[in-house]
Amino acid sequence: MAMDRDQVLRDAAALLSRKSTATxxxxxxxxxIGRATLHRHFAGRDALVRALEDLGIREFEVAFDNARLDEGTAVEALRRLVAEAEPNAELLAFLVTENQLFEGDEVNEGWARLDARVTALFRRGQEEGDIRIDLSPAWLTEALYGLIGSCAWAVMDGRVAAKDFQYMIIELLLGGARRSVEK
Amino acid sequence: MAMDRDQVLRDAAALLSRKSTATxxxxxxxxxIGRATLHRHFAGRDALVRALEDLGIREFEVAFDNARLDEGTAVEALRRLVAEAEPNAELLAFLVTENQLFEGDEVNEGWARLDARVTALFRRGQEEGDIRIDLSPAWLTEALYGLIGSCAWAVMDGRVAAKDFQYMIIELLLGGARRSVEK
DNA sequence: CAAGAATGAGACGTCAGTGTCTCAATTGGT
DNA sequence: ACCAATTGAGACACTGACGTCTCATTCTTG
Structure with a gap:
């Protein structure tokens, strides 16, 4: 069977995000796959992690494009963003938790670019009056990452149904846990 | 200078939560402190991690007690919980992200007990009508952990002011990012 | 069906990290 | 000021993971 490079990386991310000391x-x-095969495609552990960074940045670059963050309201764009991010949630969880990686790397740049796009989305939402202004765009960005990662783990552990992934994240992020009187 | 065991563990958690492969x-x-001293107090890496688990569970057991989760409304209790959790946020971040640890351990039990208390709190909130019922208590629990961890990291990186810690978490968790018409 | 490429399993040397030890220096209590 | 306890720094051997290699097997392609 031919090795699916991206799938290997996704599996690696799923494992490493939970057990970063994994062999x-x-x-x-x-x-x-065999250990030899793994080494054939990734020179070493560093190269593997680097590949995970690259894949993550590429995937989310595409996901953000597909989500068309500039179209419609920020809230609508956010829904599309979460939907697009779902297939790579475990990858995101790995990248977010292991950001030891971002130390003087140029990877930092790619990540910063993604960060800026999300932050800009929240800022746009604030300017349009749809997003609260007392929560900073930087924090909302971090929170979004955190919720996606948390939900990905919860799904892995069976504490949340996979089909509820998008709903749980979006509803909590946008609406919060408190039950509003109206609605 | 006498070594502050708990402080060492807290520093270790702050580092390991971000760079779990740290030496x-x-x-x-x-x-x-010196490496020799570290080894004098913790037999090895495993013992260190075990100590982190123990400290974390003990600290949060106390924090939950102090938060008096059964008193007042669930929302009020939740505010107290976040306030009590703040000093140990980095420790929580480590424990949540590195739950490779929970594999056939008895530590699992201590953690499960804490989990149950938070889950019960959210469930109580739902029964009292203050918390939405379309978000499962299990997910809200995970989300709470995730937000605390994310905010702890954001504070460490300077993206969120330390003084805003509680506000950012509670407001996002309870109220969500969307700006409601009324209020 | 045949030739080429890729994979899995295992063997092997290498090395970074570990865990232990010693000893001088510092600290803290009396 | 003294003594006991603790610490930091360094040296040391050891171990587990790493990275490379070989070879038989399997898969792919024409």
Missing amino acids: MDEVARAAG | MDEVARAAG
């Missing part, structure tokens, strides 16, 4: 052998097993 | 030497430096 290369464990990563290989988690991806269903 | 014992790096942990020691982060805690401002």
Whole structure:
């Protein structure tokens, strides 16, 4: 069977986001391939992590494009964004939790660019009056990442149904847990 | 200077939550002590992690007690909970992200007990009509952990002011990002 | 069906991190 | 000021993971 590079990386992300000290052998097993094959495609652990960063940035660059963050209201764009992010949620969880990586790297740049797009989205929502102004765009961005990661883990552990992924994130992020009188 | 065991563990958690592959030497430096001293107090890396689990569970057991989760409305209790959790937010972040640890351990039990208390709090809020019923208590629990961890990191990185910690978490968790018409 | 490419399993040397030890320096209590 | 306890720094051997290699097997392509 031909190795699906991206799928291997996704499996690696799912494992490493939960057990970042996992052995290369464990990563290989988690991806269903041999350790030798893993080394053939990724020179070493560093290269693997670098590849995870690259894939993550590329995937979310595409996801953001597909979500058309500039179209419609910010709230609508946010819904599309979460939907587009779902397939790569575990990858995002890994990148967010392991940002030891962003130390003097140029990867920092790619990530900063993504960050800026999300932050700008929230800011636009604030300017249009749809998003609260007492919560900073930077915090809302972090919170979005955190909720996506948390939900991805909850789904992995079976505490949240996969089909509820988008709903749980969007509803909590936008509406909050408190039950409003109206509605 | 006498070594402050708990402070060392807190420093270790702050580092390990962001760089879980950190060396014992790096942990020691982060805690401002020598590697030998670190080994004197914690037999090894496993023992260190175990100590982090123990401290975390103990701290949050106390924090939950102090928050008096059964008194007043669930929303009020939740505010107290976040306030009590703040000093140990980085510790929580470590425990939540590195739950590889919970594999056949008895630590699982301590954590499950804490989990149950938070989940029960959200459930109580739902029964009292203050919390939305379309978001499961299990998810709200995970989301709370995630937001606390995310905010702790954001504060560490300077993206959120430390003084806004409680406000950012509580307001987002309870009220959501969307700006409601009334209010 | 045959030739080429890719994979899995295992063996092997290497090395960074670990855990232990010693000893001088510092600290804290009396 | 003294003594006991603790610490930091360094040296040391050891271990587990890493990275490379080989070879038989499987998969792919024409």
